[in-house]
Amino acid sequence: MDMTFRELAEDEVERCAGWLTASEPWIALGFDQAKSEWALRRVGLEKWVAVDSxxxxxxxxLLNFGGPFVGYLQILCVAPEQRGRGIGSALIGFAEERIFARHNNMFICVTDFNTxxxxxxxxxxxxxxxxxExxxxxGHAELLLRKTRGPIFAPPAPNDGGA
Ligand SMILES: CC(C)(COP(=O)(O)OP(=O)(O)OC[C@H]1O[C@@H](n2cnc3c(N)ncnc32)[C@H](O)[C@@H]1OP(=O)(O)O)[C@@H](O)C(=O)NCCC(=O)NCCS
Incomplete structure (x- = not known):
C-alpha cells in the first residue's frame, strides 16, 4: 500500500475513535465511543495517522514524550478492515524513528490477552x-515492553589516567 504519515486532524478523531471502540483490547477495557474520543484528544501527545493514497x-x-517512561507508544490501532497488511508495522517503525532520534528507550504497554x-x-x-497487574x-494485566539502544545517561567518561 502507498502510505504516508501525517498529524491527526480534529475532524478525523471520531472515525479513528470508532476503530478503538470496535476493537480489543479497548472493548474489554470498557472504552465506548466517548471514552475513545477522549483518549485521542488528550493533550500533550503526538498524534499521527498513516494515510493511504x-x-x-x-x-x-499516539506518542508520549513525557512522564517517567519517556518515548512511550501510548495507542496503536489500525482500521479493522486494513489489518494484516503491514500498516501496524509501518506505524511502529515510524514511532521508533521519532523516539530513537531523541531517546535510547522506547516503551509500550500491551494487555495480557492481546497475544x-x-x-x-x-x-x-x-x-x-x-x-x-x-x-x-x-482482572487484566498490562505488560510493559521496552526496546533499548542503551541507558538514558551516557557512561561516565573513562579516566584518562591523570593524577
Ligand atoms: C495490532 C495492530 C496495530 C497491528 O497492525 P496490523 O497492520 O494488523 O499489523 P501488520 O500487518 O503490520 O502485522 C501483522 C501482525 O499484527 C498482529 N495482528 C494482526 N491482526 C491483528 C488483530 N486483529 N489484533 C491484534 N493484532 C493483530 C499479528 O501479530 C500479525 O502478525 P501474524 O502474521 O504473526 O499474525 C492491529 O492489528 C490493530 O489495530 N489491532 C487492534 C488494536 C490493538 O491490538 N492494538 C495494539 C494495542 S497495544
Missing part, C-alpha cells in the same frame, strides 16, 4: 520488562 487515515499512533499484538511487538524487538481494569 487518498489521504484517508488507515491507522493511528497477536504481543507477537508483533516481539518481532519488532520489544521485550517484556514488567507486568502491571490490575493496571487499567481489574
Amino acid at each position: 487518498d489521504d484517508t487515515p488507515v491507522g493511528i499512533a 497477536d499484538a504481543q507477537r508483533l511487538y516481539a518481532r519488532h524487538g520489544f521485550e517484556q520488562v514488567g507486568r502491571l 490490575n493496571f487499567l481494569v481489574t
